[in-house]
Amino acid sequence: WLHHPASVHQDGITVEGLIRRSLEAKEFAYCPYSRFRVGAALLAHDGKVFTGCNVENACYNLGMCAERNTICKAVSEGYRSFKAVAIASDLIDQFISPCGGCRQFMREFGTSWDVYLSKPDGSYVEMNISELLPVSFGPEDLSMKKVLKIPNKY
Amino acid sequence: WLHHPASVHQDGITVEGLIRRSLEAKEFAYCPYSRFRVGAALLAHDGKVFTGCNVENACYNLGMCAERNTICKAVSEGYRSFKAVAIASDLIDQFISPCGGCRQFMREFGTSWDVYLSKPDGSYVEMNISELLPVSFGPEDLSMKKVLKIPNKY
Amino acid sequence: WLHHPASVHQDGITVEGLIRRSLEAKEFAYCPYSRFRVGAALLAHDGKVFTGCNVENACYNLGMCAERNTICKAVSEGYRSFKAVAIASDLIDQFISPCGGCRQFMREFGTSWDVYLSKPDGSYVEMNISELLPVSFGPEDLSMKKVLKIPNKY
Amino acid sequence: WLHHPASVHQDGITVEGLIRRSLEAKEFAYCPYSRFRVGAALLAHDGKVFTGCNVENACYNLGMCAERNTICKAVSEGYRSFKAVAIASDLIDQFISPCGGCRQFMREFGTSWDVYLSKPDGSYVEMNISELLPVSFGPEDLSMKKVLKIPNKY
Ligand SMILES: [Zn+2]
Ligand SMILES: [Zn+2]
Ligand SMILES: [Zn+2]
Ligand SMILES: [Zn+2]
Structure with missing residues (x-):
């Protein structure tokens, strides 16, 4: 993977533009527990951009990451095909990386x-x-051939 | 709790209208695993309505309910105060009820x-x-007085 | 619901004993983020007791509650029928209550x-x-009659 | 990464032995919704082995993977240092791979x-x-220097 100091994405919106949208989305983060704000901006196949932030919960494990929030938002408006997602946080010395749960969701x-x-x-x-x-x-693996039929004992 | 055959909500949108929006939102459900479509429509404090659906994942436990999707969507646009949420499914004989995770999220x-x-x-x-x-x-409980300081051993 | 100052459960272990086990289980909590320790003790149908604690994650929403941990532990050893679960925390002024996710899991x-x-x-x-x-x-509801077959468009 | 037809792990238990334990653990899977059984066997730093399975829920996203179940079980008994985990499923043509959520949990x-x-x-x-x-x-990243203090507006 590489650093791109400046580049243009195929749909008119630049990578820089998408990242700027993710930085703006971060402002809406609801994170009273971690105080760790995250924003995301998702580019759909047709050039439409969706944005989202993390939304935490007093029961920590019921919270939502910015990336999943953003993808869910797009799906809820009929989108299921994406080109790219930009992620932003407040960490100054580190490129913010998605958690494993969000990678699976993507x-x-x-x-x-x-x-x-x-x-x-x-x-x-x-x-x-x-x-x-x-x-x-992934989705394909659930329908693969299994070694045995599970007895219907539930 | 009661059956309301017809009523008007305080912001111009009727309860019937909000439920109709949740039924429409259900159409976007991504639920290839359960084939159980759910839609939600959330009425914010100022009358704005947000809609969402469930979004499943091949790793079942990483999926998202319609209700949480919808609330996250609203939070990602700056909303944190809500009046009501309507939930819709395809079950004909039963009023669709939110899961415990969504109740906590609400x-x-x-x-x-x-x-x-x-x-x-x-x-x-x-x-x-x-x-x-x-x-x-809830949020308040996390800051309540505890019986002892936990040693910093992590 | 009532306060029971002292009572005996049907399997020899008293409610007090079960609560004591949940307090002990709390000691193992891995909660570097919330510093909110929770323990649980689950009484199975045959009198066996399982214990668990919360296990947090740097990605907050991937953590685990004590109650779910404990039930999963029991299921992983062949148990699916339970009589009671006790929950303990460090809150001195409040009875610790399960989150909505755990209620659904129970x-x-x-x-x-x-x-x-x-x-x-x-x-x-x-x-x-x-x-x-x-x-x-609950489990029964997933197989209930639905209003329409969802087209196989996934 | 490589295929190992046979090998011995450092603590007396062979990799084959650990995998056998994960296959046995799979038998306890509670997966009435996916019918996709998964088992896991975790080797702790001192040679102790913990086993677990997936535990599903009618609200799919509240279920638990085998790998997370197993790690939580170990933590609930005081373990936080691990050497290896074996994962087993019923897929005959494919090596079962952990979901992103479990990778983050590990x-x-x-x-x-x-x-x-x-x-x-x-x-x-x-x-x-x-x-x-x-x-x-990971855990270290949460305490890294941030670009700005978030206003205490929650
Ligand atoms: Zn994430
Ligand atoms: Zn739900
Ligand atoms: Zn809980
Ligand atoms: Zn997993």
């Missing part, structure tokens, strides 16, 4: 689209889903 | 707003968060 | 078993699953 | 321990956490 919608891990200054690293979640388990 | 944003559990024919039951999640654990 | 294994919400001094409140999660959605 | 307890992805015939692939979850986000 992978549901394909393994070859791009993820931009950014810093607040707009610099970023580009990786695709396959790099972030190698040898992944 | 409760993060208050205990006194309304939930409309609907059937596809538009009939519904009205309950508030306190009724759905009695003696709940 | 409900998977029946609606009529007991939950003991305790304080560190051993006092407690007794509620059953139906009281904690009224009008719940 | 990573909480270190990035350099081993994961054995197995088939029912006992053959397997060995990977470590870093390979499964590259450029991961």
Whole structure:
């Protein structure tokens, strides 16, 4: 993966533009527990951009990450095909990386689209889903041939 | 809780209208594993309506319910105060009820707003968060006085 | 629901004994993020007791509650039928109550078993699953008649 | 990563033995919704082995994977340092791979321990956490320097 100091994405919106949208989305983060704000901006196949933030819960494990929030938002408006997602946080010395749960959530919608891990200054690293979640388990695997039928004992 | 054959909500949108929006939102459900479609429509404090659906994952436990999707969507656009949420499914003989995870997620944003559990024919039951999640654990409880300081051993 | 100053459970272990086990289990909590320790002790149908604690994660929403941990532990050893679960935390002024996610997880294994919400001094409140999660959605509901077949468009 | 037709692990238990334990653990899977059984066997730093299975829920997203179940079980008995985990499923043509959520859960307890992805015939692939979850986000990152203090507006 590489640093891209400046580049243009295929749909008119630049990578820089997508990252800027993720930084703006971060402002809406509801994170009273971690105080760790995250924003995401998702580019759909037709050029439409969706944005989201993390939404935490007093029961920590019921909270929601920015990336999953954003994908769910797009799905709820009929989108299931994506080109790229940019992620932003407040960490100054580190490119914010998606958690494993979000990588799996992204992978549901394909393994070859791009993820931009950014810093607040707009610099970023580009990786695709396959790099972030190698040898992944996906929708196809659930219908593969199994060694035995499970007895209907439930 | 009661059956309301017809009523008007305080913001111009009727309960029937909110339920209709949740039925429409259900159409976008991504549920290849359960084939159980759910839609939700959330009425914010200022009358704005947000809609969402369930979004499943090959790793079942990483999926998202319609109710949480919808609330996250609203939070990602700056909303944190809600009046009511309507829920819709394809079950004909039963009012669709939110799971415990969603009840906790709703409760993060208050205990006194309304939930409309609907059937596809538009009939519904009205309950508030306190009724759905009695003696709940919420944001306030995390800062309550504890019996002892935990040693910093992590 | 009532305060029971002292009582004996049907399997030889007293409610006090079960709560003591949940207090001990709390000591193993891995909660570097919330510093909110929770323990649980689950009484199976045959009198066997399982214990568990919360296990948090840097990605907050991937953590695990004590109650779910404990039930999963029991299931992993062949148990699916339970009589009661006791919950303990460090809150001195409040009976610790299960989150909505855990209520739903308990409900998977029946609606009529007991939950003991305790304080560190051993006092407690007794509620059953139906009281904690009224009008719940459960295993039966997934197979109920639906209004329409969903087109196989996934 | 490589195929190991036969090998001995450092603590007396062979990799084959650990995989056999994961296959046995799979028998306890509670998976009435996916009918996709998974088992896991976790080797702790001192040679102790813990086993677990997946535990599903009518609200799919509240279920539990075998790997997380097993790690939580170990933590609930005081363990936080692990050497390896073996995973088993019923898929005959494929090495079962952990979901992203479980990779993140494993990573909480270190990035350099081993994961054995197995088939029912006992053959397997060995990977470590870093390979499964590259450029991961972990416990250290939450305390890193941030670009700005978030206003206390919650
Ligand atoms: Zn995430
Ligand atoms: Zn739900
Ligand atoms: Zn819980
Ligand atoms: Zn998993």
